[in-house]
Amino acid sequence: MKKWMICLMVLVLLGFGVTKFKASMARTPQDLASPLQIDEPYNVPDSHSAVEGLTVDVTKEMVYQGDLLLVNKDHPVPKGLHPESEAVSLIRNAELIDGFGVLDNKVLLSPRMADRFATMVQAAGEEGIDHFLISSGYRDEQKQDELYRQMGSRLALPAGYSEHNLGLSLDIGSSQAEMNVAPEGQWLKENAWKYGFILRYPDDKTAITGIQFEPWHFRYVGLPHSAIIHENGLVLEQYMDYLKEHKSVSLTVQGHNYHVFYYPVSEDQTLQVPAHGKYEISGNNMDGIIVTVRE
Ligand SMILES: [Zn+2]
Incomplete structure (x- = not known):
């Protein structure tokens, strides 16, 4: 094999390794000495379907309750x-x-x-x-x-x-x-x-x-939100926009798999959340709610 081809292959492999490393760093911060005890604000789902995920009833009041409320000069x-x-x-x-x-x-x-x-x-x-x-x-x-x-x-x-x-x-x-x-x-x-x-x-x-x-x-704000905010260099105002834009985010923090969903809420309704596990809900103090599911 020609020397330049070997060099090219080595470069490609190195690049792949670095990308994989970055992805795993980005998604699974594992530099904690011991896993954090998250005590249990999470709800245990009452209905659970393998196909549809969680069924969650939400009310308009939930937009104004929870640990993720954005409070600033406008809110x-x-x-x-x-x-x-x-x-x-x-x-x-x-x-x-x-x-x-x-x-x-x-x-x-x-x-x-x-x-x-x-x-x-x-x-x-x-x-x-x-x-x-x-x-x-x-x-x-x-x-x-x-x-x-x-x-x-x-x-x-x-x-x-x-x-x-x-x-x-x-x-x-x-x-x-x-x-x-x-x-x-x-x-x-x-x-x-x-x-x-x-x-x-x-x-x-x-x-x-x-x-x-x-x-x-x-x-x-609680995990995994603090992890996403820190990792992406956001402030809470930006995180709220980020969730609206992405609609859902999945990540692993300290050995737990999380799925975060944003839903606009203007009236009482039932949501089908495409994930399984325990969940908690917080409003954003503006126009919607964030459902956080921990597998
Ligand atoms: Zn202060």
Whole structure:
């Protein structure tokens, strides 16, 4: 065989190997020391057909409920939600504080978010990163209004338009240094997605979010959404567009196969979802719902 042909074959094989490697990296992030425990918000399907997949009844109200609600200057926290009913003072519920500090007794959070956060900082602690400090969690509208007046529209949002009013966001600091230089900030930037959290206001997305870089503000969206957002370098606004455009996305994260579907919803209806497994539903706070199926 001619030398150039052998060279060509080697190049083709190498190219194939690299493409395969990239595909497997993109679809199955496996760099976790231990698989994440996802506790079970998932519904067990009642009807199940091998051909059609899941049958799911949805209502229009579901557009305004769930962990994926987009809240920003154009989309306020839906009126029917009452996150304040779940928020508790962490300092007054010390059993929820596990491996992190809390700024003061005004820091409110739902036990569910405190638990998610504790799981994440435990993993960081195993890598020697252990000076996390929560400075803000859930805020009521009055508190948000005060902040908005003090800080202005580049750093805060009006009452009802902040993710802090939704109860799914946390301002996380380090007791050692500012978050943009602290090891805690770097660790979260690289690893928070594995635990369902995203850096909500990155420095290269200010034109989309309308909020300046906030290395301390993390939002819970849950897996596999945080993985898709991180992997594709998106912010939540873009992820909502991405789902509408793709309609369905399948991926494997930490050994679980997920299928994510977007459906526009303007009335109560029954959906046939072409996948099998446990599922959960979240609205997008605009015009549709996202069904997440875990096989
Ligand atoms: Zn914040």
